Amino acid sequence: MSHKSTFTEQELVSQLKSNNREAFEYLYDRYSSALYGIILKIIKDEEKAADVMQDVFLKIWKNISSYNSEKGTLFTWILNVARNTAIDKLRMDVKMQLNVSWDAVKEIELTPGAIFTPTPSTIDIRAIVELLLPERKLLIDMVYFQGYTHEEVSEKLSIPLGTVKSRIRKSLQELRGVFGVNTPVFQLAS
Template sequence: MATRDEIDTWIARCALGDRAAFQNLYDHTSAKLFGVTLRVLKDRSEAEDALQEIYVKVWKGAKRYATGGASPMTWLITIARNHAIDRLRARKSTEGDDALAFMPDKGPGPEAQAVAASEAQRVEACFDTLEPDRANAVRRAYLDGDSYADLARHFDVPLNTMRTWLRRSLIKLRECLEG
């Protein structure tokens, strides 16, 4: 299997129209993507057809791939999986009135997933700059919905101290994310 950096480079070169890079990308990733499509479609012939269509999407969509986020294999596998599911839905819609076949996938696409993963990594890295109890207090306050009073009791500090912790921690997170 090729390294993440090699695959990143091949995708970037595909965006520039480099056919040799596309060949390398195909040679090193097609077996994995074929396995993904075969698992979803459960039909070897259809999976082979889908694989060709997937690589057309990769070739055309390489310009939208952003390095630094999710791994390039995650991006490729997401494209393959979504394409295979779309084919499965199309197959089911011709076989009968399956309500799921007509429901669009409302989840984020591969590009949005890659961006979200990159942003999540940045936020986690900034949380790591906080003291553990401060980071825990921020998570509990803004992700779990704990009140200032609940947090003050949990961390055994005065209420105003908790407010100060949270305010200073948010300022430090904002500076980290902007910097």
Template sequence: MTQEELLPLVLKKDDRAFKYLYDMYSKSLFAVISNLIKDREEAEDVLQESFIKIWKNIDSYNEEKGRFYTWILNITRNTAIDKLRSKGFNNSLKNLSSDNFVHLLDDSAKMISRIDTIGIQEFVKKLKPKCIQIIDLLFFRGYTQQEAADELEIPLGTVKTQNRNCINDLRNFLKV
């Protein structure tokens, strides 16, 4: 089933559509979540929560504002960031053993390898240093635009403008 065939079924909340939706997007969304949340069990919970939000809020999707995948990707990314900021999640991190830190480092290395495998990292490296820094903070580390502004000590509006310009530069590299 293609996305064009799936979207009308999802909008009608056809029960079959949920399975197709999950089969079509779960792997790529899980990769995004895993980049932010290193604990597999927590990441799986966030994936489930994301699909529930997507299903419940499908009526708010507007084709004119962007692609469907971008819309579900934003929901998923925001759900993962919300999880990272939650008090319970932060408290659980305080009790990690040293074995978990080795696991986190291994997972991080694997994710960088996966990013390199799909080639995104090479395209990002071609950008201006400021763009590399902003994309790293916003997309690879999961910072909000405000957090990135604080980290870089620049105004929020500047981060938003530079992010938009950097994404356009990245799009141009990907078109080649």
């Protein structure tokens, strides 16, 4: 099948909304590598990223009618579809890892010696931090992964120090909830 060499964005959207297969193939050929790169940055697993990629293009195909050019470009819209789908997959994977069915655990297995306590090296903290709101994720990244102090973050982002500290505290509470613990996972940096 020969592809039309180019579409204007308006033509492409119109053809996609008409369920034109050639337009969809053009969209895939033109944007799939950029979308895959974004998905892979979030998922960090090539096989899962490929699965998410299929889901993304299926969502685009099914939901193109909801695209509104007044809210942004087509690329921005499909980029958001890809990003949101990848984040949803990541969240689902984290939930699956944390979901324990007590019916599946025999009473004899509940001895103190049988309790598994993962070492920090086996937990992908960055993937879990990715689940936070963007402004919280940025603060956690700067303080705990890049080594900034609260004061440096406040100065660098032009945010009041109290706001930085309260957002970090809320972020840590949210992360504790993910781990299902009420004890501190991280010590607050000063």
